[in-house]
Structure formats: structure tokens, C-alpha cells
Amino acid sequence: MTRTTGTGLAPRTLAGGLRVHPVGIGCWAIGGPGTNLGLPMGWSTASDTASLRGLDAAFELGANLFDTADVYGHGHSERLIGRFLKGVPREQVVLSTKVGYFTGTAEHAYHTGHMRRQLETSLENLGTDRLDIYFLHNADFGPDDRYLAGAIETMRTFQREGLIRAVGMRGPHRYATERVRVPKAERADKHSRFRQLFAAIEPQYLAVRYNALTPAPGPGQVDIFDFAAAHGVSILVNKPLCQGLLTGKHSSGRPPQYGEGDHRLRKAWFTPGALEIIQAGLEPLRERFGASERALVRMALRYCLQRAPHVAVLAGFTTPEQVRQNLTCLGTPLTDEDLAVIRDAGARIQQALDASGEVFLDEKDARR
Template sequence: MKMRSLGNTNIEVSTEGLGLMGMSPGIYGEVDDTESIKIIHRALELGINLFDTADTYGGGHNEELLGRALRGVKRHQAVVATKFTFGPHFQFIGGHPDYVKKAIDQSLQRLGLDYIDLYYQHRMDPNIPIEEIVGAMAELVQAGKVRALGLSEANSQQIRRAYNTHPIAVLQTEYSLWSREIEADILPTTRELGITHIAYSPLSRGFISGKLKTINDLNKDDIRRRLPRFQKENFQLNVEIVNSLAVMARSKNVTIVQLALAWTIANGAVPIPGTKHMNYLEDNVKAVDVILSSDELKILNSVSTTISGTRY
């Protein structure tokens, strides 16, 4: 597994991480904690060390799950990233400094850890200046509870203001062949400041996997049924685009998933695809060895102009 540093820190992470959100109930249908823990352990065996969770996923279940999986694992083997802002079950947006300090202690308790490697503000709180929020987060670094700070879905101005308060190691956004809005302004800012980009939903919530053929492939309680790209005529139009990606994938003797993840890595991001299936994990990790030529990148870049439906 290839490694890279997080921002300007000495924290080394795998070129590809593992997103854990889907391992909790209420997200993508049924879950199996025993199998999820096996997947986390297998990820470690494959060289993945970056594990992404949040206090809101499953109302705290996701952090507890990761904590159980890491029992008996040497602390330095895992880079644990979690987030605050929403509270359990996405109930609110909270960035008040007092809440930040309360949230970290609750996360540490659920994870069973003494410190968190990477702590994110999950979403921006419009009612509190980001300087106050990051200032409170910086106190957690000084207290030894957090090693590095991150932002999620922040705009360029917010990133700069936050960075002027305390160094920001990471920005996390949705980023995939189908979600490239950040390339115009946000990515140039992170590159200028030396901030690592973490890409969630690098497979456009599984659409680019090639596994979805009709809307009925999704469980009835799957949140994707409510997203525009998965609805009515958009769904079938996007399936056709995935089929076109399969042509290039076959020519390179790789899967569509590996192709899409390799594109994300080639664009400087650390993708954190999630999965509840062992074979998908093992398929995903092979993307780190896929090399894309400049011509192949141009072809893949053209795909994003034909997607039907918005993210939300």
C-alpha cells in the first residue's frame, strides 16, 4: 500500500481509506456488525489505515463499531477520523465551542480511545464564526485529544479563515467522476495551502460500481432512493453512462470501480469508498496500482458533463 502525509503533519495514511458510514443502520439498508468488523480487520491486513466515521452515523453506533473493531489492534496501526456537528441521527448543526468540547469526549468514549487522529467539523455552522469553532478545535489539539484538524464541505473562504486560525490538515468533500464542482475554486485553495483532500462517495454512492441496473436493486429504506440521480429517467440515463465506462475498464483489464477510484487518486485525492462486502473491499484496494494515461484521463473527465440529476 502506498502512503502519503496528511497535510503538513507527520501522520501517514494509506492512499485509499475506508468509509464506515454504510456499516450503520438507517443509511444503506441492513447491516451486520460481525461482518463489518471482519471487513475493518481485512482492510488493516491490506494496508489500509485510514478509517472514517462520525458521531452522527447510526446515532453513535458507527463510532462504537469502529471502537470494537480496533480493540486489540495496536493504536498506531489505525488513523481514526471522526466528525462533529450534527449530533446523533443528524438532529441539528452545532458548532458552539462548548458543544465541540462535549462532542469530542463523547466520541472518545464511544471509540474507546485516548485521542483521535483527525477531527472534522462535519458541516459549517452558519451562526458561529468559523474562527471560534476552529479555535475550540485547536484547544483539543493542545489538550492531546486530537492530533490534526479537518473540515468537511467548506468553501474556499471558510477554508482560508479556518487555516488562519489553526493549520487545517484535511478537507473532505464529495468527489468523483460525477461530482467535480470543487475543482474550480476549492481544490486550488487546498493545494495552495498544502491541505490534503479526502474524497467521500468516490463511486457516486455506488452508482459507478456497475452493480445497479434498476431502482429495485436498492432496498426500500435506502436513502439513495431520495436522491435525484437515482430517480426515474435519471437512473436509466446514468446506467448507460456506467455501461460506457465498462468499455474502458475492460480494455485495461480492471473493474469500473478500480477505474473510477484510480481517477480520484490521479487527481490528488485520498478516496474513502465504503462497503459492507469483503469482495468489494478487496476489489477497491487494487485501484491504487492502476495507472491512467493522459488520454484516458481526458476521456474520463468528459464523462462528468453528461450526468443526469444533481447530487441532492
Template sequence: MEYRTLGKSGIKVSEIGFGAWAIGGDAWGPVDDQQSIQAMNHALELGVNFFDTADVYGNGHSETLISQIIKGKRDRIILSTKGGLMGHSRKPEPIYDQPEKVIQAFEDSLKRLQTDYIDVYFCHIWWHVEQETEAFLEAFDKLKRDGKVRAVGVSTDDFEYLKTFNRHKSIDVLQIDYSILNRAAEKEILPYCQEENIGVVVRGPLQKGLLTGKFTKATTFTGNDVRQYWDRKWFEEQVEKAGKLKSLEREDRTLGQLALQFVLSHSAVSTAIPGAKTAKQVTENVGASTRPLLTEGELAYINEISPVW
């Protein structure tokens, strides 16, 4: 496993992390808690030290599961969680409009995680409402002063919102959707993060499974799987692109590993956090942390199939 520095925070993180949305059990189809725990323990064995979750994942269930694997190992783990979406109706009124409400959400996460500090705490509200932005910024200052948080950030794909959130130059980390199939961040956001020395945590590096190559145009999603709401025409177009990218697979590199190496090839990126429900999926994800990453020829071919838009 290779490690990188998380921006100005100075925190060293594994370049492949563990995204814990799926194990919450409320958005990605069936999940088995024991398998989830085994997957996380296996990730630790393979050198993964960055675990990312949120209070809203499974209504706290993801955080509760993570608490079971950090006991006795807290000093080995860089723990990241997010707050702001729990109970949020978005409209018409802001919910987290006072720093005390943000701090209460943070304290609730601490209880579920059974720890007394968080390494990286994110605002999970990705749209801008002035009262909530200010509340988070004030709460972040207090949590840092009190030694309960080492680094703070925001999870958003909106460049203007990121700049607004960072108007006091106080943001350490950004979490953003970035992949071969979604390269919008390359235009403005990633260069800005490099200029500001903001660490970048990449969510969606496998584009919700599309870049594993396991889907066909006939694939359907049911139950509580968030992918059932995808636009069908868009989905079929992405499946077609993934099919073309399969020509870059090798005996020692799957399409999913190629997709992870693509995001790691950008110098602004600190870590990628693909989701995993099983130890087997963890092994494949971690297998992307090898050198060399992608060649200039491979990057040029990717640019032909899925250019920046």
C-alpha cells in the first residue's frame, strides 16, 4: 500500500481507503454485517488506514459497524465521517443553522463510533445555504480548538460552494465525485485544491460499480438500490464506454483497478474510497495501489473514450 499526505492537514492516508456507505445497508442492496466487519478487518490487514463513513449511512448503522473494528486499533486508523444530511428535508428551511446543532450531530457520531475524536469531519451538505455554511464553519473552529477534530472539510461537486466554504482558508479536505466517467473536477476544482493545499478524497471512483465492467445494458436494479433511479439512456452509454475501456485490462489489472489507478494518477488526489461489502472486493480495490500507475498511452486512450466535459 502506498500512502499520501492529506493536504495541509499533514495526515498520512492510504491511497486506497474504505468507503462505508454500502455497509450501512440502506442504499446499495443486501448486505451482511459480519461480511462487512470481515471486509474492514481485511482492509486493515492489507494496509488500508482511511475509513470514510457518515451519520446518515444506514441511519447510523455504518458508524456503529466501524466502531467494532476500531476497538484497540484506533491509533492505526484515520477515521472520517460526515454530518449534515441526517434528518434533512433540504427545503424550505435549513436544519443545521446553528453551530450547536452541528456539534450535537458530531457528538452523536462520536457515540456511535465509540471514540473521543475524529480525524476528518466533513460537512455533508453539498448545496449552499448561508446559515448552514456559517454554522458548520463556526462548529469546525470549536471542534478543532477542543482537539476533537484534526481536519475539516466539505463534500461537494460545486466549485462555487467549495470556494464559499473555504473563504476563510480554513478547509483542509474536499470530498468529491471523480472518475473516468465523471471528469468535471479536472477543469477547476482539482487545480484549486492544489493551489490551496486542500486534500482530495475521491468518492465514486468506480462510478457506483459501472467501472467494474460487471453490468450490461440489460442490468436492472431493484429494492433499496439507489442505482434504480439512473436515467436509462445515460446508463447504457456508460456501459458502452466501460466496454471499450476493457481493452486496457491485463492479466494483473482488472477494469476496476484501472479506474482506481486513473484517479490516483491525478496529483491533486490524496485517496480514493471505493465501497466494499466483502473481503474479496477489498482485495481487488487494494490491488490498484501498485507502481507504475497508468502510461501516457493509456491516459490518452481514456481521454478518447471519456474526455473531460
């Protein structure tokens, strides 16, 4: 497979010496539809044929970071990546997957034996003998964190055995809720909880949800990018395009239609009221950067990439055309004035959503 280097971005060296294209490939959507913990958690718009073509296109354009999880299609995403990997040199690819949301028949997703079996299954699905990054996918370690010490030691054992190179965990973000029952006080202070777990786990990578609609840190909250830099940790940014909401793709006025097993069925983000607010709020950005989807994608990805040098963004896809656009649209860096305009527009959208009650929150999760 012939690779090109025409994306206009130099590789970045992240924690543990991993050298990656700054735009990585998020592979949640290609897992297809599915349910987990009694909730729809997949994507109904994926096609295996298009997914494989997209993975090939990404590699051809220089992308080398591919991020998935055992729960994405209950292994289907991993298996598709495994098919793709048969045609490319393993040493040219950085692989990241996760454990923690798929319990199977185990007592808990972080039970030591279950973690071992899940890692073995992920390696088999991916067709590889090692992972570059293995993430603890969520912060639920059971009542009184009874599984935390075992999970940490299991990760360390995997590293000693050469099965994984780096350990990751997810960072806090304003609209996140656990998909399990956790004490109310714990839910109320995600940042304190995060710092507690970070000190115990000592990860090399953080998975952070961040985009132009992410609120600035509140009073007493540390900026997660500054925190990571201070601790020598790298960040993989999730949802830089806010699952397409920042690209103007829902500007037709018609609410999108999703099939069974699609997580967007339960997200307030995709209700007609929220879509109307977001689309109206994007107008200042269209005026400054251009009204095309390509222009808005460039704006959204650049906004995240310029946040810090120890960052790579994970852009999801369901078509090879989206992959090509994400990797070729980046152009020149945003100016300080550009960044200020984006922050202002994002804040105005946040305020309008909060005022309307159409917040970026999984309402069903919040009630659990």
C-alpha cells in the first residue's frame, strides 16, 4: 500500500516515545449498532465495506494511530481493524484499545481474570501480539473501589509481559456521567475523583473529550492540558468534531434518523431543539471560516490540535470520504484571533443550550 505525506502536519512524539500523525482514527462508529448496560451504545450508520475502505484511506494518507475498544460493537470494531492490519506493517501502526465497559459474564469489568481474558480477545481480534496503549475505559472500580488495586496491578503485569506499552485512563469532562451507579457526592466532583485515580493509576495517556463546545475550566478546576503537561502525560482528544455537530451536517432542519442500537437515540445533543441551537450558533464560524463542511472540519480539528503539543485528536468516521476530508483539510494554523472567535461562539452555544435545558448530557445515564 502506497502512503502519502500530503496532510500538511508533522508527526508528534507522545508519551513512551510513540510517534503518531496528529490526527488519529477513532474507530467507535465502525463497530456498528449495539447495546450495553441496557442502553444503545453503537452507530447504526456504519458499513463494513466503507469502514475497511476508510481504514485503508487513512493509512494511505499517513495516519497511523487507530483507537478502538472491546465494547465497540462487542469486538466488531477490533476485528475490522484486524482485517485492515493484515495488509500493513504492524510496526508502522500505533494501536489503542480499552477495557472496562464490557462485562460479559464476569462479576465486574475490572475483575483481574476478566481483564486478562479481554486483553487476549482484543489481541486476537486485532491480529497482533501487543498493544501500544491500553486504556481503563471508565472510572467504576466497584463498591469502595474494590477492583482498583487489582486492575492497576494487572495493567503493570501486562506491561512487564510486553503485551502493552502504555497505560491510559479517561479524564474528566463536564457532561460525563458514569453508566453505572456511583455515589452522588462522587458524581458531583469528577475532578477530585479524577485526581485520586490518576495518582493511583499513574497513566501515560489520558482520553479527554474536548472540542469547540467544551466549557472552560470552572473555579478551582485545573486545566486538563496543563495538568497533563505538568505530569508528562499525553492526551488523546475524543469527539473533536462533536460527533458531526460542529461540521454543519445537520443544517437541513430535519432531525437525523437513526436505527436501533444507535447511541444518538438517547442523546439530548441530537434532539430537534438542540440541533437548532447549535446550527444557529455556528453562523459566526461559517462567516469567518467558510460555510462548507470541509471548512468547519478544519476549524474544529485545528482548534483541538493547537491546544497543546502533547495531543493527538481522534476523528471518527463511517465513510472513506470523511477520512480523506479529515486528513487533507487542515491547511494553515488558526490565528489567535481565530481561536478567540471559536471560544466565543462555543460559549454562546453552551449558554443557549443551558438556558433551553437541552444540555449535553445523557439523560438516561444521569438517572441511573
